[in-house]
Amino acid sequence: MSVVYIALPVALLLAIIAVIAFVRQVRDGQFDDLETPPRRILFDDVEAHKKESN
Amino acid sequence: MSVTSVKTQCSHCKLPVPDGLVDASAEHQFCCSGCKMAYQLINSCGLDSFYSMVEHSDQTSANSAAREDGFEEFDRESFLQNFAKPLEGALMQITLLLDGIHCAACIWFLEKLPSMLPGVLDANLNWARQSIRIRWDAREVSLSEIARTLSRLGYFPHPVRVNKDENRRINESRKHLIGIGIAGAAAGNNMLIALALYLSWFSEMGSGMTTMMRVASCFVGLVSLAWPGRVFLRGAWNAIKTRTAHMDLPIALGLAVGSIAGLVNVIRGTGEIYFDSLSVLVFLLLVGRWIQFRQQGRAADAVELLYRLTPKKARKIVDGELIETYVDMVEVGDKLEVRPGELIPVDGEVIDGHSEVDESILTGESRLVAKSVGSLLMAGTKNQGSVIRLQTSAIGDDTRLSKIVELVEQASHNKPQIVQWANRIGGYFVVTIISLAVLTLIAWLYWAPALAVDRAVALLIVACPCALAIATPLAISVALGRAASRKMMIKGGDVLQVLNQPGMIWLDKTGTLTEGHLEIVNIHEYVDIGAMAVALESNSNHPVARAFVKHFKLDENAVHSLSCVDFVEHEGMGVSGCVDDQDLVIGNQALLRHFNIEINEQDRCIAQQIIDAEMSPCWIACNGKVAAIAAIGDQLRQDSLGCIQQLKSEGWQIGILSGDHQSIVDQVARRLGIAREFALGQLSPEEKVAHVKHSMEDYSTVVMVGDGVNDSAALAAATVGIAVHGGAEASLAAAPVFLGQQGLAPIQDLLSISRSTARTLRWNFAIAIGYNCLGATLAFFGLINPLVAAILMPISSLSVVAMSLHSGKIRGNHRPVSCMLDEKSPGKLIAGNGNEFVQFDAEQNTEVEESGIL
Numbered sequence: 001m002s003v004v005y006i007a008l009p010v011a012l013l014l015a016i017i018a019v020i021a022f023v024r025q026v027r028d029g030q031f032d033d034l035e036t037p038p039r040r041i042l043f044d045d046v047e048a049h050k051k052e053s054n
Numbered sequence: 055m056s057v058t059s060v061k062t063q064c065s066h067c068k069l070p071v072p073d074g075l076v077d078a079s080a081e082h083q084f085c086c087s088g089c090k091m092a093y094q095l096i097n098s099c100g101l102d103s104f105y106s107m108v109e110h111s112d113q114t115s116a117n118s119a120a121r122e123d124g125f126e127e128f129d130r131e132s133f134l135q136n137f138a139k140p141l142e143g144a145l146m147q148i149t150l151l152l153d154g155i156h157c158a159a160c161i162w163f164l165e166k167l168p169s170m171l172p173g174v175l176d177a178n179l180n181w182a183r184q185s186i187r188i189r190w191d192a193r194e195v196s197l198s199e200i201a202r203t204l205s206r207l208g209y210f211p212h213p214v215r216v217n218k219d220e221n222r223r224i225n226e227s228r229k230h231l232i233g234i235g236i237a238g239a240a241a242g243n244n245m246l247i248a249l250a251l252y253l254s255w256f257s258e259m260g261s262g263m264t265t266m267m268r269v270a271s272c273f274v275g276l277v278s279l280a281w282p283g284r285v286f287l288r289g290a291w292n293a294i295k296t297r298t299a300h301m302d303l304p305i306a307l308g309l310a311v312g313s314i315a316g317l318v319n320v321i322r323g324t325g326e327i328y329f330d331s332l333s334v335l336v337f338l339l340l341v342g343r344w345i346q347f348r349q350q351g352r353a354a355d356a357v358e359l360l361y362r363l364t365p366k367k368a369r370k371i372v373d374g375e376l377i378e379t380y381v382d383m384v385e386v387g388d389k390l391e392v393r394p395g396e397l398i399p400v401d402g403e404v405i406d407g408h409s410e411v412d413e414s415i416l417t418g419e420s421r422l423v424a425k426s427v428g429s430l431l432m433a434g435t436k437n438q439g440s441v442i443r444l445q446t447s448a449i450g451d452d453t454r455l456s457k458i459v460e461l462v463e464q465a466s467h468n469k470p471q472i473v474q475w476a477n478r479i480g481g482y483f484v485v486t487i488i489s490l491a492v493l494t495l496i497a498w499l500y501w502a503p504a505l506a507v508d509r510a511v512a513l514l515i516v517a518c519p520c521a522l523a524i525a526t527p528l529a530i531s532v533a534l535g536r537a538a539s540r541k542m543m544i545k546g547g548d549v550l551q552v553l554n555q556p557g558m559i560w561l562d563k564t565g566t567l568t569e570g571h572l573e574i575v576n577i578h579e580y581v582d583i584g585a586m587a588v589a590l591e592s593n594s595n596h597p598v599a600r601a602f603v604k605h606f607k608l609d610e611n612a613v614h615s616l617s618c619v620d621f622v623e624h625e626g627m628g629v630s631g632c633v634d635d636q637d638l639v640i641g642n643q644a645l646l647r648h649f650n651i652e653i654n655e656q657d658r659c660i661a662q663q664i665i666d667a668e669m670s671p672c673w674i675a676c677n678g679k680v681a682a683i684a685a686i687g688d689q690l691r692q693d694s695l696g697c698i699q700q701l702k703s704e705g706w707q708i709g710i711l712s713g714d715h716q717s718i719v720d721q722v723a724r725r726l727g728i729a730r731e732f733a734l735g736q737l738s739p740e741e742k743v744a745h746v747k748h749s750m751e752d753y754s755t756v757v758m759v760g761d762g763v764n765d766s767a768a769l770a771a772a773t774v775g776i777a778v779h780g781g782a783e784a785s786l787a788a789a790p791v792f793l794g795q796q797g798l799a800p801i802q803d804l805l806s807i808s809r810s811t812a813r814t815l816r817w818n819f820a821i822a823i824g825y826n827c828l829g830a831t832l833a834f835f836g837l838i839n840p841l842v843a844a845i846l847m848p849i850s851s852l853s854v855v856a857m858s859l860h861s862g863k864i865r866g867n868h869r870p871v872s873c874m875l876d877e878k879s880p881g882k883l884i885a886g887n888g889n890e891f892v893q894f895d896a897e898q899n900t901e902v903e904e905s906g907i908l
Contacts, residue, residue: 004263008247008270015239022235026228036181039158044103 066093092207096163099170104163125201127380128213134197136383137213144192145175150211151185152204164209171195171203185214212366213380230344233282234337240278241330241337245844247271248330252841268327272320275329279313283336299481304519305339307484308332315511326508328515331843335518338851342524345859346531368399371443381449388446392437401453402444404429409439422623476526480519487517487830494834505836513833517826518847525818525854533811533862542804543792549774553808556705557755557773559801560746563712563735566759566778566798567722568688574605575669578660579682583674586633587640587682589616593631594623598672601686602640624648628672639675651675657683665717690725697798698726704805707753710734711742711760711768742768758789759801776801807862814861818854825850 025031064071065082066089076083084090096104127133138148155161160179164186167177173195178187188200204211247270254264279287290306293299312328319325370377371389381399384390389405392398398411410422413435422438425431431444433453450456491510498506530550537544544550561567584606591599621631627648628641639649643661646653653661653673660683661671669687673680698708709732712719719735722728734745742760746768750756758765758772769775775789778800793800829846832838838846 001260001263005266008266012243012270012274015243019236019239022239023232026231026235029224029228031231032224032227033180033182036161036179039161039181042158043162 064089066090066096088206088208095170095203095206099166101163101166101170104159125198125205125211127378128197128201132383133213133380138197141189145189146192146197147187147189148197149185149187149214150201150204151183151214153184153210153212154208155179155181155184160209163207164204167200167203171200174200186211213382226347230340230347233285234340234344237278237282237333237337237340240274240282241333244271244274244278244330244333247274248840248844255841265323268320271327271329272316275316275327275333276313278329278333278336279309282340283309283332286336286339299478301477301480301519303480303484304487304517305335307487308515308518309336311511312515315507326512326840328512328840328843330840331515331847334844334848335851338848338855339524342528342855342858346524346528348535369393384446384449386446386449389443390446391441391443392431393441394437394439396437398431398433398435398437398444400433400444400446401448402431402446404431405443405445407440407442409437409442412436412438483517483519487514490517490830490834497834509833509836512836512838512843513830516829516833516838516843516846518829518850519822519826524851525822525858526815528855529811529814529818529858529861532859533807533814536862537804537807540800540803541793541795542800542807544804545790549790550808550811552755552774553757553805554812555755557753557757558707558709558749559701559757559759560709560711560742560749560768560772561798562760562765562778563710563714563719563722566691567694567710567726568690573687574601574672575685575687577605577682577684581676581681583676583681585616586636586638586676587674589618589633590621590629590631590638590640593618593621594629596623596629598686599629602684637677639673641673642670643673646673646675646680649675649678651678651680653680670714670718690722691797693797693799695726697802698728700802701798701805702727706757708732709749711737711745711758711765713737740767743771746771776804810863811861814857817857821850821854821857 063069063083064085066084069085071083071085075085082093084093096102134146138146140146152164155164161181164179165177167186167188168174173193174188174190176187176189179185180187186204190197190200201211247267250259251264251267251271253259254267259267286302286305286309289300289302293303309332312332315325316327316329316332319327366381367378368381368384369391370379370384371391376391384400390399390402394409404425404427406427408424408426411425411431413423413432425442430447431442432455433448434455448454491513494513495506495510498509533550534544587602588606591602593599616634618631618633621629623629624641624645627645628639630637630639630641630645630649632638639645639651643653651673657673657680661673664671664683664685667685667687669685672684672686674682674684701708708726708728710719710723710728712735714735716735719733720730723730723733737745742758742765746756746758750771750773754773756773757776758768758774759776759778760769761778765777769777769789774791776791776793777789778793791804793804825846829838829850832842832846
């Protein structure tokens with residue numbers, strides 16, 4: 001169990017990294033619009049290759 | 055129940071194609087060339103998936119009129135400077151507001167703009183703001199081209215200036231999110247560490263390990279306190295400094311005591327630590343505040359309101375020439391020209407011409423105000439008489455309209471009474487808790503001194519005022535947000551409280567109980583008077599006037615060729631004027647009496663027949679003699695009867711206050727089961743106010759439902775004034791509630807929301823009190839250890855937050871929630887609320903035969 005002496009600090013370090021990344025992204029504006037992304041999940045990945053057929 | 059005739063559907067917008075445009079040989083039918091162009095464009099880009107994704111809203115939004123705008127303005131240097139942002143090289147960026155966005159298909163579609171227009175690099179839609187951010191290469195495509203494409207597709211673009219308010223909101227939102235992120239990370243990690251510590255009670259954990267865990271817990275906990283948690287500490291400090299009560303006080307007390315005691319215990323090496331509970335508490339409280347913040351943003355946004363109330367374009371006079379420009383680009387001192395029928399774009403002073411202006415949007419008075427050289431004009435008002443020229447004195451944020459709108463927005467930030475009350479409770483709470491803690495300390499010092507401090511600290515930590523701290527404002531915010539998403543704008547939470555007490559509801563007739571569309575059902579003509587009548591009535595915006603214009607469907611030229619002078623609108627009676635040198639009078643009997651026009655027996659009979667058929671007779675007299683009698687009708691809304699019965703069963707007394715004929719009002723009242731003494735017609739705005747005030751002596755809650763423009767005085771006088779559709783945003787100055795949809799159903803919803811909110815608040819208080827009693831008791835008897843605290847505290851917070859998120863729900867299944875096209879029957883929509891579905895006729899917006907349970 002003594003591995004926990006290493007594992008715990010590493011876990012906390014990972015958490016800190018995640019938080020830093022989150023804070024940076026918030027400041028960058030990724031989370032400014034929370035209304036539009038939920039509607040984007042409805043989109044299918046349809047390729048628009050039909051230009052030639054017209 | 056009307057049966058629809060089978061009409062061909064437009065392949066693009068699904069609305070019916072006029073019979074004359076149906077082309078039997080073509081594969082696809084279109085209702086207009088706009089749809090045809092849009093369809094072809096969509097097809098040529100291979101984007102017909104659009105049609106499978108589109109949702110149809112219950113409003114026919116096809117009235118974003120195909121404007122003849124070439125958008126050349128967009129390419130001008132001055133325009134680009136004001137609205138567009140240059141990026142590196144020739145790249146530019148702009149945000150445009152779009153009309154006509156209504157569903158996910160629009161988002162998908164518009165974001166494909168780059169594939170439709172080479173040169174556009176990026177198109178990003180913001181649903182909440184209804185705006186699109188476009189990045190384009192100025193060398194490959196011009197902004198006007200982009201604007202034209204958007205317009206052709208059916209989305210009319212407007213430029214928008216980013217204002218400082220917007221930035222402030224974004225920054226606040228970011229701060230909230232950062233706080234939540236850090237608090238959440240801390241809470242989660244602390245809980246894991248705490249789990250290890252709990253398990254150590256049941257089996258062995260080495261002292262080294264235990265110490266490390268405790269130190270880690272302490273570290274994470276202090277981080278959580280220092281950064282996200284400092285909001286509470288600061289709030290409490292401010293409250294102490296200003297000697298006001300605030301919910302932050304008990305929270306800060308718990309946090310501070312818990313942290314200090316925990317820190318001491320970690321250093322000492324023995325004793326309980328509560329950092330896990332504290333971290334979770336901070337996290338939950340911040341989440342509650344963030345939800346509140348978001349809901350507040352959903353209610354009327356001052357900028358958007360202002361935007362909708364003022365025109366987008368203005369006519370500038372430069373060196374004697376007229377240049378059309380965007381209102382945002384007008385400067386103080388610019389001379390502008392405003393034609394009759396147009397909205398005045400800025401505050402200013404008349405420099406040339408004289409006219410009558412409709413200032414109802416600001417004053418609520420529908421009487422026209424005369425303006426001449428030197429008179430002051432206000433943005434948002436409508437010029438009715440003739441052309442005037444003005445010199446700009448205030449623009450944008452400085453106009454009087456903007457100030458009013460700001461007031462509205464500020465009012466919506468005012469803390470409702472119940473929140474103020476909750477804050478005061480916070481003050482008492484702190485005092486009570488501290489006394490209890492001291493009591494515990496003393497008691498235990500007497501019985502078992504070593505445990506005294508621990509017991510007292512446990513009490514201070516466990517006593518959580520969350521229910522009051524977040525739950526009350528949260529419940530109200532959620533309710534208001536829910537209402538806003540159903541197009542009910544409510545200014546302030548007090549309204550919800552007041553509506554819980556049934557009292558008296560005064561209803562306006564036209565538009566609320568009836569469909570609101572006055573129509574000429576038939577007309578007894580002695581003389582062919584149609585063209586002249588329309589020529590006269592087209593000068594007025596009154597519903598009766600509009601009914602005339604609609605009925606005769608005359609060609610513009612035929613009407614304009616008739617000269618109309620001396621037009622006078624007689625309030626409550628009708629209009630008069632001189633068309634083609636003949637004196638024309640159109641109105642009710644009172645107007646005819648005013649002009650001394652006689653009504654013979656035969657005409658009186660016809661009029662009586664009209665009244666018996668539940669319609670209003672409208673007299674048209676030419677040169678002093680009756681020329682025609684029109685029967686004007688307004689159908690009762692289908693849901694009126696049911697709603698009235700429901701309201702009565704809830705204990706409300708219903709009455710009608712209307713400016714219309716007493717006999718019509720009586721009939722409506724009879725059909726709806728409203729007592730005769732409460733159905734009052736032929737009232738002037740002043741009389742309505744008098745009745746409202748009078749009824750306030752008998753009933754504690756008096757609700758007035760009316761047109762925001764004409765009834766604004768009565769609305770302001772009532773306990774709760776509800777302005778309904780048609781009253782426009784002007785009503786917000788007078789009434790705390792504005793309903794965006796017609797009919798009585800929204801009022802029922804409002805009452806339902808109010809009840810639901812009250813229920814939630816009661817539950818929250820019950821939970822809070824129950825929890826705190828339990829917690830204090832357990833702490834006193836030494837039964838609180840970190841595990842118990844960690845279980846109890848989140849339960850109380852979460853249960854209260856969860857309850858609050860349910861507040862403002864609408865009970866009752868008369869409101870369809872979701873709508874979709876019925877594949878099998880074109881022209882029909884299926885609307886359902888999860889349990890039942892109803893089929894609507896898309897064209898006529900009425901229920902069709904089939905409905906059922908899913």
